[in-house]
Structure formats: C-alpha cells, structure tokens
Amino acid sequence: MTVEFPIERAPGVAPGRSSASSYGGLVWTVATALDKTLDFKGQIAASFEKIERVLAQFGTDKRYLLSVNVFLSDLGSKAEFDVAWRQWSVAIPTTGRKGPAWVRFCHPEPWWRLPLWPQSLNDRALP
Template sequence: MGEDWPILRSKGVAEGRSSGSAFSSLAFAVATSDDKRVGLEEQAKRCFRKIDGVLADLGTDRRYLLSATVFLSDLRQKARFDDVWNAWVGATPQHWPQRMCIGATLSEGTLVEISVVAAKVKR
C-alpha cells in the first residue's frame, strides 16, 4: 500500500454528478438514455454505449465487469431487456458480471438505468 491512488472521474451530464469514477483497481459507471422518447430496447442500447465510453475513459471495458445493477421502470419488461443485455454482454461467460434487476420509480421518461462496477486490469 502506501501508494497515492488518484480518483478519476468521467464527466456527467448533470451538475453535481459524474457518469463514472475510478479508484485503485475499480471503476464505476452509471447511465440512462439521452433520449427518453425511444422504447426500452433503444434506451438500453444508448445506456450501453454510454457505459462503454465511460469505462474507456476510466481505463477498462465491459470484459472486466464485476457487477451490474439494472433499474427497470416496469419489471414486467425484464425479458425484453435481457435480449438486449445478452447481445451487449456477449457470449463469453468469463466476461459476465453478477447482475440484478430491480423494479424502480425512475425519472420521467426513463425506462432503464444501469450502474456497473468493473475491474481495472493492468495492461
């Protein structure tokens, strides 16, 4: 220990918030869709693109996901979300994070919000 680990932050879209941060060997990212007029699948895809960008800013990527928390405005839509999730997370089980889905009251128009934790692997 004794090393000075700087905290990295990825710019957020709202005042007082970051879209991601990293400390030591962990990176954290959160995303909602930038377009609330589109359906669940498109909102999820937009979240994934944002998460990919934030993780890249922080020096990692989705292959190193450890955990994901998915908040759905309508938990009955989980199967629809799972289809988009599976396409994004890929077919390699070694890259699959622990994941949970929670039904939640989200901001107006938001159908999905995703929070992830990833490892930062020395390359």
C-alpha cells in the same frame, strides 16, 4: 498527515455530478438514456453505449465488469431486456472461471425505495 486518494472522475451531464469514478483500478459508472423519446430497445442501446464509452475513458471495457445493477421501471419488460443483455454481454468472458465474471440484479424500484441494499450483491458469494 494528509492521505491522498487518487480518484479520477468523468464529468456528468449536470454540474457537480460525475458519470463515473475510478479508484484503485476499479471503475464505477451509471448509465441511463438521455433521450427519453427512444423506445425501450433504444434506451437500452443508448445506456449500453454510454457504459462502453465511459469504460473506454478509463482504459477498460465490459470484459472486466465485476457486477451490474439494473433498475427497470416495469419488470414486465425484463424478458425484452434479457434479450438485449445477452447480446451485449456476450463479450464478457466466463471461460476458465468458477461461475460468471459478473452479477446482474434487476429490480423494478429505484434503489432509494428498496428497504435494504440488495443482499444478493453484497453478501452472497458466487457459486
């Protein structure tokens, strides 16, 4: 017996890659600025725009984010990123909920260099 999993995929910029996948009402996506000549703020804005565009393709938006992983190449720029994050994430509701609707994790290393997958996302309950 074959079991079908209705997975939807949004094409990525390279053959064989997806910029997002959806299954069971959940969407997974990744965003980086394609234009590396942009300054830091420009790359942040381009990444946020891509996230919003991809979520819209699947009929949803940032108000329904469950978690966000952020990888910064330099944690010295985290304060600047935090300003942009607060401006962008203001539309994510927290009213009437116990704790935030999302978790954000910043790390200076790409995920493949981390010794273990961040436990703060997988094993810790929200307050």
